[in-house]
Amino acid sequence: xxxxxxxxxxxxxxxxxxxxxxxxxxxxxxxxxxxxxxxxxxxxxxxxxxxxxxxxxxxxxxxxxxxxxxxxxxxxxxxxxxxxxxxxxxxxxxxxxxxxxxxxxxxxxxxxxxxxxxxxxxxxxxxxxxxxxxxxxxxxxxxxxxxxxxxxxxxxxxxxxxxxxxxxxxxxxxxxxxxxxxxxxxxxxxxxxxxxxxxxxxxxxxxxxxxxxxxxxxxxxxxxxxxxxxxxxxxxxxxxxxxxxxxxxxxxxxxxxxxxxx
Amino acid sequence: xxxxxxxxxxxxxxxxxxxxxxxxxxxxxxxxxxxxxxxxxxxxxxxxxxxxxxxxxxxxxxxxxxxxxxxxxxxxxxxxxxxxxxxxxxxxxxxxxxxxxxxxxxxxxxxxxxxxxxxxxxxxxxxxxxxxxxxxxxxxxxxxxxxxxxxxxxxxxxxxxxxxxxxxxxxxxxxxxxxxxxxxxxxxxxxxxxxxxxxxxxxxxxxxxxxxxxxxxxxxxxxxxxxxxxxxxxxxxxxxxxxxxxxxxxxxxxxxxxxxxxxxxxxxxxxxxxxxxxxxxxxxxxxxxxxxxxxxxxxxxxxxxxxxxxxxxxxxxxxxxxxxxxxxxxxxxxxxxxxxxxxxxxxxxxxxxxxxxxxxx
Ligand SMILES: Nc1ncnc2c1ncn2[C@@H]1O[C@H](COP(=O)(O)OP(=O)(O)OP(=O)(O)O)[C@@H](O)[C@H]1O
Ligand SMILES: [Mg+2]
Numbered sequence: 001x002x003x004x005x006x007x008x009x010x011x012x013x014x015x016x017x018x019x020x021x022x023x024x025x026x027x028x029x030x031x032x033x034x035x036x037x038x039x040x041x042x043x044x045x046x047x048x049x050x051x052x053x054x055x056x057x058x059x060x061x062x063x064x065x066x067x068x069x070x071x072x073x074x075x076x077x078x079x080x081x082x083x084x085x086x087x088x089x090x091x092x093x094x095x096x097x098x099x100x101x102x103x104x105x106x107x108x109x110x111x112x113x114x115x116x117x118x119x120x121x122x123x124x125x126x127x128x129x130x131x132x133x134x135x136x137x138x139x140x141x142x143x144x145x146x147x148x149x150x151x152x153x154x155x156x157x158x159x160x161x162x163x164x165x166x167x168x169x170x171x172x173x174x175x176x177x178x179x180x181x182x183x184x185x186x187x188x189x190x191x192x193x194x195x196x197x198x199x200x201x202x203x204x205x206x207x208x209x210x211x212x213x214x215x216x217x218x219x220x221x222x223x224x225x226x227x228x229x230x231x232x233x234x235x236x237x238x239x240x241x242x243x244x245x246x247x248x249x250x251x252x253x254x255x256x257x258x259x260x261x262x
Numbered sequence: 263x264x265x266x267x268x269x270x271x272x273x274x275x276x277x278x279x280x281x282x283x284x285x286x287x288x289x290x291x292x293x294x295x296x297x298x299x300x301x302x303x304x305x306x307x308x309x310x311x312x313x314x315x316x317x318x319x320x321x322x323x324x325x326x327x328x329x330x331x332x333x334x335x336x337x338x339x340x341x342x343x344x345x346x347x348x349x350x351x352x353x354x355x356x357x358x359x360x361x362x363x364x365x366x367x368x369x370x371x372x373x374x375x376x377x378x379x380x381x382x383x384x385x386x387x388x389x390x391x392x393x394x395x396x397x398x399x400x401x402x403x404x405x406x407x408x409x410x411x412x413x414x415x416x417x418x419x420x421x422x423x424x425x426x427x428x429x430x431x432x433x434x435x436x437x438x439x440x441x442x443x444x445x446x447x448x449x450x451x452x453x454x455x456x457x458x459x460x461x462x463x464x465x466x467x468x469x470x471x472x473x474x475x476x477x478x479x480x481x482x483x484x485x486x487x488x489x490x491x492x493x494x495x496x497x498x499x500x501x502x503x504x505x506x507x508x509x510x511x512x513x514x515x516x517x518x519x520x521x522x523x524x525x526x527x528x529x530x531x532x533x534x535x536x537x538x539x540x541x542x543x544x545x546x547x548x549x550x551x552x553x554x555x556x557x558x559x560x561x562x563x564x565x566x567x568x569x570x571x572x573x574x575x576x577x578x579x580x581x582x583x584x585x586x587x588x589x590x591x592x593x594x595x596x597x598x599x600x601x602x603x604x605x606x607x608x609x610x611x612x613x614x615x616x617x618x619x620x621x622x623x
Contacts, residue, residue, distance in 0.1 A: 076495060076498045077500070086496065088492075088493070090492075091492055091493035092493050093493065094490055094493065094556065095490075096552075096606065097485050097489055101482050102486075105483070105486040105497045105499065106483070106486070106494070106497035106498040106499040107497075107498065108482050110478075116473065116477075118478065119477055119479055119481070119482060146610045147610075149610045
């Protein structure tokens with residue numbers, strides 16, 4: 001398994017915003033049929049890292065390789081075309097648009113009427129509704145409804161369903177379970193497992209140890225923009241992982257601080 | 263994990279399917295009220311009925327009468343729809359007040375004063391307008407300065423340039439223009455007893471713009487851009503290019519209106535048209551476009567423009583004091599803004615909960 005060519009590989013990725021260095025020398029490999037859990041404290045740089053993969057940011061230096069070949073993304077569109085689908089931490093849906101239109105924003109299905117290319121509302125609505133219903137959101141049955149009328153979790157599910165629909169090689173989920181109920185979170189984890197079984201690589205960001213440990217094959221912990229730990233399933237205990245996720249502080253210290261004994 | 267799959271009660275699916283049948287009839291009418299143009303249409307109908315009643319004696323409804331206010335609306339309408347596109351995309355363009363006279367003057371100077379063939383003048387005019395739109399778009403997308411300020415700056419810059427260049431080349435601020443027959447017919451003719459060419463341009467463009475905004479993928483991009491710029495970009499929509507294209511569209515359509523005006527009146531004037539700025543924004547807002555972006559329709563803007571035309575010009579056919587037209591427009595604008603908010607709330611309130619209740623009945 002570890003000898004195979006990784007689907008996506010990062011080599012010495014650095015990213016700064018002007019004078020602010022956010023990522024330092026990131027080296028990571030994600031294999032097909034594996035889930036990489038990206039863990040780390042708030043502000044550690046997780047979202048920034050996946051935004052470089054999604055074509056939103058360009059790395060300041062370093063290389064991204066897909067299937068062993070260096071790639072360069074000028075924008076999110078190119079990453080999408082390369083088979084990388086991303087659900088970003090916030091947003092991803094459009095409140096004043098219909099479910100079908102929001103689902104296909106930027107990748108509209110069209111049909112031809114003579115010389116004109118027309119947005120195929122029927123197909124868009126059918127696929128969008130089917131995708132979210134497959135997700136367990138069975139209350140949605142009309143793709144013409146406005147996204148703004150959905151609950152936060154339903155909107156989140158819509159965004160994830162979209163990425164799952166378009167992800168051809170890599171699926172990136174930035175805290176997808178943050179707004180979800182227990183049942184919907186379980187669905188997301190199931191989707192992650194299914195996606196992995198289909199042979200895609202999944203990058204999964206979460207702050208919940210439970211979620212990470214139930215789907216992760218491979219864990220990378222970011223602390224202040226650098227990889228602090230990189231290990232495979234079973235190599236660390238749950239307590240060790242929890243401590244790493246807290247940015248290196250031990251849980252015992254944190255608990256002491258919470259109760260005011262420190 | 264597989265358990266989660268089985269957990270989901272199958273009855274839930276059937277439930278919502280049966281409920282959707284029963285609520286289909288009522289949602290058809292409810293859906294009409296959620297459309298952004300409904301309010302605009304009702305406003306126009308009301309104004310039309312009132313003015314039709316009070317202006318009947320003075321021929322408000324006759325061909326001559328109606329052509330007056332439709333002609334007035336057409337100039338605003340050609341510009342208002344692309345302005346509406348921009349507003350849906352979350353931006354504003356007030357430089358049109360200078361682009362219109364600049365375009366008329368460009369045509370006047372090249373094809374009137376210097377007597378070059380009219381097609382050269384028209385091409386040059388459209389190119390210059392496109393360049394102004396491109397500059398607006400570039401500054402807005404590169405600097406993140408609000409478009410109101412950017413286009414306020416270009417409004418003054420272009421208007422100053424128009425005046426000084428006009429004086430420099432022709433020594434006046436107004437030039438005569440005699441267009442050949444075909445150009446006169448295409449841009450400045452009168453048809454069906456008084457309707458100007460610009461009216462037909464307006465109707466034709468409205469059809470094109472309906473296609474673009476509501477049926478093509480670009481329309482989807484515009485709504486997405488105004489709804490959530492960040493998500494639109496992440497979804498792979500070329501947001502900056504789209505914005506620049508929209509600014510160029512506004513400027514080019516404004517130039518077309520300017521060309522029509524110059525050819526129709528056989529002369530071009532350079533003073534800045536501040537009223538046009540207000541008129542286009544009023545038409546768009548009365549037409550149901552949300553000031554905050556992300557929501558609106560072409561038909562709504564069309565109705566909004568007609569309403570404006572009726573109130574501003576139709577008032578001359580009634581005994582109503584014409585100074586009151588501004589009061590009427592002010593009140594209408596306020597009502598429209600309040601209604602737009604309500605319509606937005608209605609549009610998004612098609613929540614699952616309400617649907618469920620509807621199904622139970
Ligand atoms: N566009 C930007 N310009 C400047 N600084 C940025 C930008 N984007 C992110 N940063 C900075 O980079 C750091 C990492 O941010 P990032 O969003 O990647 O954190 P994160 O690990 O995703 O945190 P969280 O768990 O809260 O989502 C933060 O300090 C943030 O302020
Ligand atoms: Mg983040």
